[in-house]
Amino acid sequence: MTDDRTATGDLDGGAQFADGTWSDETDWEIGEFDDESGDEGAVALPTLAVVGRPNVGKSTLVNRIIGRREAVVQDVPGVTRDRVSYEGNWNGRRFMVQDTGGWEPDAKGLQQSVARQAEHAMQTADAILVVVDAVVGATATDEAVARVLRRSKAPVLLAANKVDDERGEAEAASLWSLGLGEPYPVSAVHGRGTGDLLDKVLEALPEAPREGTAAAGPRRVALVGKPNVGKSSLLNKLAGDERSVVHNVAGTTVDPVDSIVELGGRPWRFVDTAGLRRKVSHASGAEFYASLRTRGALEAAEVAILLIDASEPITEQDLRVLSMVADAGRALVLAFNKWDLVDEDRRYQLEREIDRDLERVPWAQRVNISAHTGRAVQKLVPALDTALESWDKRISTGRLNTWLKEVVAATPPPMRGGRLPRILFATQAGTRPPTFVLFTTGFLEAGYRRFLERRLREEFGFDGSPVRISVRVREKRDRRKR
Structure with missing residues (x-):
């Protein structure tokens, strides 16, 4: 069987067709990476x-x-x-x-x-x-x-x-x-x-709830952070209601608290989670199960708002929660809370701490807020929108490989074992988060993959969302006629 499509170009061995696909894609079983699962709309229940x-x-x-x-x-x-x-x-x-x-x-x-x-x-x-x-x-x-x-x-x-x-x-x-x-x-x-x-x-129970129907498909937002950082206060401020119990005792919230909140003219599903004090393996009793619920709430969310107390130095607990969000592959907004308590000296120190401690997520959206006074909480909506748009973004195969060809020509990957690995072609295997697969003739160093991620963000954005890049090394095939 012959393919009557016309190839228009190549990238070190992979010919591209006019419809944006590549000649080698069938050899690589690209479909196994697809992750296009949709979300069902929310249904009002009694x-x-x-x-x-x-x-x-x-x-x-x-x-x-x-x-x-x-x-x-x-x-x-x-x-x-x-x-x-x-x-x-x-x-x-x-x-x-x-x-x-x-x-x-x-x-x-x-x-x-x-x-x-x-x-x-x-x-x-x-x-x-x-x-x-x-x-x-x-x-x-x-x-x-x-x-x-x-x-x-x-x-x-x-x-x-x-x-x-x-x-x-x-x-x-x-x-x-x-x-x-x-x-x-x-x-x-x-x-x-x-x-x-x-x-x-x-x-x-009636067939339908007393208070009308819920709007379909609200985006799911997890409020995460260490204990007593202001998660429940922020949820109450956004909801305009005392939705979560707030007290100056750290660890007041134990269960994830689910709330539908209208912001920017549309509904959002916010989940207030328990503050994480230590590693789950070191927790016990209610704290252990609360940690598991928090992880579950994060897995069910699409975007996380990580609250950090701006008036105090960034702690190991903050970084542990940050790692949990990054490992889960969720879009991320960093909300520096208690900004009303931050003076000029603390702002200078905070910038240095961000450069040092948050270097893993330079792409995260940042908002300075005060959950207590309501300062700048309205800025969370555009930050959430940007992060979610990036999390859902898809780049066509043709556009991706055109960009990649230019980048590799200008900065080829480093040699490994005396040989220069070639990048044959790339494809976006999925979204939520954006996941890219590079098909190569050899291993790519971690530093070069980070370079490609940085250039990818410069070209296509992805502000507020993690980006994952994996490499699949192509084995040599025997092309001799039998």
Whole structure:
């Protein structure tokens, strides 16, 4: 079979056709690199809020409902602080499950902020599941929760948790006294009774959420950084609402907090993550699972905003989070927070620290902000747009190889083993992040690959996005006639 296309040029052995493909591409199985997966639009789902006093097993029950270990669980009260949403599916029907911190009517300080988050969840949910410890029975706090929920416009279900056997069911019956209807005995740890409870949940949930539909396809943004750097404060400022619990105690956020925020006239999905204190292998308890959730949130995001405290020297924790973002291949915006506390001397020191410590990501977008005062937070939107545009960018094969031919002619790769490696042709194998494959006759030094990346950025942009370049060495083939 012959190919009737006309070749228009070559780059050290690869002939280019008018349609932008190259004669050697079929030999190299280029298709194995393609990564053009699309994102489905967001669908509005009804929300079930799981509420109750601290340490009754709400997060354990949430994990049981959604069928996976997402909510952080530890055998101490107060681990969950924000309201955090997860998607659940029962009998083919999808819905959102919102985990909340323990609700106490007379809470002070940090716990008061946690209680406000739970109250907001109760006000906005389509159905409410209140969890009570059946072993302990109804406490004064449970009764206070019940008084509030009896006035709720949304349907309320009562889960009597920690019922591990038939004897516990008799204890659960005493919870009728709360006035919330029939208590459904369950064991969140063992799964006992959760199927029957979910059947009742589906009966109570409407087909669509009360507050309209969500806009389709919001871009996903992860807020990352060390503890107490201002991630939750920034999310609250952007949302114009107390969406995340904010306190001067480092490590207030444990679970990733998901929020739809409208910026620049369109929706964005922001995820406030837990601050990373140390390597995951050195963490323990809730901190270990929070670290895993943060990594998961970053993997699910398209772009990360890394917050750095501009008023203090850049730390090893900052660099560890930076490495996590870079290794994940996400677009990146560096937000230097607390800029209102930075004087002239600190600005000079910060520039030197950036040149020294952030040399790995000179391509990242930079914005100086103050989450506390709201200074320059509106500049995050164009920075995010630029980073995402670069992350999605694709360069045609013809244009890429025309550029590469000029670069290689002016600056050929260094010799290796007494031989000069030739670059046959290049192709962009994928986006998100932009990934390029160079087909060569020999190995290319790391320094030359960095040179090509720098020239690639100068020519095509890619501001705010990592660029990956890999090399595939072509084996010599026997071209003799048989």
